[in-house]
Amino acid sequence: MLDKMKSSFTRELMELAVETMRCSISENRTDKASPLVGAVIIFPDGKTESAHRGEFADGDHAEYTLLTFRS
Numbered sequence: 871m872l873d874k875m876k877s878s879f880t881r882e883l884m885e886l887a888v889e890t891m892r893c894s895i896s897e898n899r900t901d902k903a904s905p906l907v908g909a910v911i912i913f914p915d916g917k918t919e920s921a922h923r924g925e926f927a928d929g930d931h932a933e934y935t936l937l938t939f940r941s
Contacts, residue, residue: 886910886920890932895924907932911940 891908907923909932921936923929 883910883912883918886918890920890922893922893925894932895922895928897924897929909933909936911936 887908887910889908890910891906894904894906894908897904905923908920909922910918910920912918919936919940921932921940923932925932925935926939
């Protein structure tokens, strides 16, 4: 039962990361495509936060945004 609950929670987090990823902002560049990235962090109290690429500044990584502005 516990494994099923963990699996369900993991899926919810992955779905949140994918949903967040879809908000990524493309960089204005011609040499390569900008990746779509969504990141999710889980705090010890169970709270979650998410961030996407380019959320605050052109080219900012989702992980950087998440750890710098959300934690």
